[in-house]
Amino acid sequence: MPELPEVEVVRAGLEPAVTGARVTSVTVFDERSLRRHDGPREDFIDRLTGIRMLAPERRGKFLWIPLSAPASALVVHLGMSGQVLLRDRDTDDPRTRIRLELEHPEHGPLRLNFVDQRIFGSMAIDRLVPTKDHPAQSVPSQVAHIARDPLDEGFDDEHFFAALARRRTGVKRALLDQTLVSGIGNIYADEALWAARVHYNEPTDALSRRAVSLLSEVRAVFARALAEGGTSFDTQYLQVNGESGYFARSLNAYGRQGLPCPRCGRPLVRERFMNRGSHFCAKCQPVRRAA
DNA sequence: CCTCGCTCCTGGTCGC
DNA sequence: TGCGACCAGGAGCGAG
Incomplete structure (x- = not known):
C-alpha cells in the first residue's frame, strides 16, 4: 500500500x-x-x-x-x-x-x-x-484540505500536538486522518505506534508528552522506508520502472501477527479496527485510558 | 464542526 | 475442477 x-x-x-x-x-x-x-x-x-x-x-x-x-x-x-x-x-x-x-x-x-x-x-x-x-x-x-505531512518543512509540530489533544478519538484513527497529518497509512501507523509503545486505541487526549515521541517515530519510520527506497537516480528509476513499484520493507509489527515482538518476544497480535488490521504487542503497547 | 461507518474496487487465495 | 466467500485499505461522503 x-x-x-x-x-x-x-x-x-x-x-x-x-x-x-x-x-x-x-x-x-x-x-x-x-x-x-x-x-x-x-x-x-x-x-x-x-x-x-x-x-x-x-x-x-x-x-x-x-x-x-x-x-x-x-x-x-x-x-x-x-x-x-x-x-x-x-x-x-x-x-x-x-x-x-x-x-x-x-x-x-x-x-x-x-x-x-x-x-x-x-x-x-x-x-x-x-x-x-x-x-x-x-x-x-x-x-487543499489535506494537512501538511511530517516531512514538510512547513509542518508545525506544536500545532499538530495541540490539534491531536483536542481530538476525542483513538490515536490510530487520528494518525490516519489526512486532514490532521498526511502521509500515514495503515502500515506505518502500526509501525510508529509499536515503536512509540502506544496502543492504537488510546485516546488522543491521554497521550500527553508521548505524542512527541510518536511523531518522532513516524518520522523515523518514514526515513527508514525512504532509505530503503534508495536515493540515487538509478534506483529511483528502477522503482518507477520496476515490476512491483514498491520496495521491500523491514517491518516490526505490521503483518507479523503470531511472530515474536522484536522488543520483548511476546507474540504480536492482530485485531480488526476501522475495517482493517491493527498489529501490536499487547505487552509493549498496553491499553491506557484517558487521564 | 466533529466523529464514525459505509462504499467504492479487483484479483488472489481458501475451503468445500 | 469449479465456484463462491473473503480479504487487502485510502479517501470521500453523509448521517447523527
Missing part, C-alpha cells in the same frame, strides 16, 4: 523523466480512473494533450505534476494499488488504465502507464490554489 515514502519514491523517480516533457497523446482505457477528474474523458484528454510538464510535487500521499497551462496540474493518487510506470514506446502493462505518451527534449519518447488493479487510485486535471498558511505555495484544489 503506497504511503508517503512510496509516493515520494515515485515522485523522485518521475522528476528527471517528466520535467520539461511534452504530452503528445493520451489514452484513457478505464474512465473509472478519472473519478476525481471534474469532466468527461474527452476533457481530460484535451487539456493534457500538447501540454508541457513541470517538476512533480507531493503532499502526503498526493502527487501532482504542474502543467504549462497556467495554475493547473495533473493530480495522481495511487490509492491502494496504483503504479506509475515509465516505459519505452512499445511496452504495455496489464491493467493500464491511462497512458500518456511523452516527448522529452533530452530523453526522447517515453511512455507513462498508470496501472491500477483496484481502481482506488485516480488521475485528474485540477487547478492550483494558494495554500492558506503559505500563499506563495500552491497545491491542487483537491489537496
Whole structure:
C-alpha cells in the first residue's frame, strides 16, 4: 500500500523523466480512473494533450505534476494499488488504465502507464490554489484540505500536538486522518505506534508528552522506508520502472501477527479496527485510558 | 464542526 | 475442477 515514502519514491523517480516533457497523446482505457477528474474523458484528454510538464510535487500521499497551462496540474493518487510506470514506446502493462505518451527534449519518447488493479487510485486535471498558511505555495484544489505531512518543512509540530489533544478519538484513527497529518497509512501507523509503545486505541487526549515521541517515530519510520527506497537516480528509476513499484520493507509489527515482538518476544497480535488490521504487542503497547 | 461507518474496487487465495 | 466467500485499505461522503 503506497504511503508517503512510496509516493515520494515515485515522485523522485518521475522528476528527471517528466520535467520539461511534452504530452503528445493520451489514452484513457478505464474512465473509472478519472473519478476525481471534474469532466468527461474527452476533457481530460484535451487539456493534457500538447501540454508541457513541470517538476512533480507531493503532499502526503498526493502527487501532482504542474502543467504549462497556467495554475493547473495533473493530480495522481495511487490509492491502494496504483503504479506509475515509465516505459519505452512499445511496452504495455496489464491493467493500464491511462497512458500518456511523452516527448522529452533530452530523453526522447517515453511512455507513462498508470496501472491500477483496484481502481482506488485516480488521475485528474485540477487547478492550483494558494495554500492558506503559505500563499506563495500552491497545491491542487483537491489537496487543499489535506494537512501538511511530517516531512514538510512547513509542518508545525506544536500545532499538530495541540490539534491531536483536542481530538476525542483513538490515536490510530487520528494518525490516519489526512486532514490532521498526511502521509500515514495503515502500515506505518502500526509501525510508529509499536515503536512509540502506544496502543492504537488510546485516546488522543491521554497521550500527553508521548505524542512527541510518536511523531518522532513516524518520522523515523518514514526515513527508514525512504532509505530503503534508495536515493540515487538509478534506483529511483528502477522503482518507477520496476515490476512491483514498491520496495521491500523491514517491518516490526505490521503483518507479523503470531511472530515474536522484536522488543520483548511476546507474540504480536492482530485485531480488526476501522475495517482493517491493527498489529501490536499487547505487552509493549498496553491499553491506557484517558487521564 | 466533529466523529464514525459505509462504499467504492479487483484479483488472489481458501475451503468445500 | 469449479465456484463462491473473503480479504487487502485510502479517501470521500453523509448521517447523527
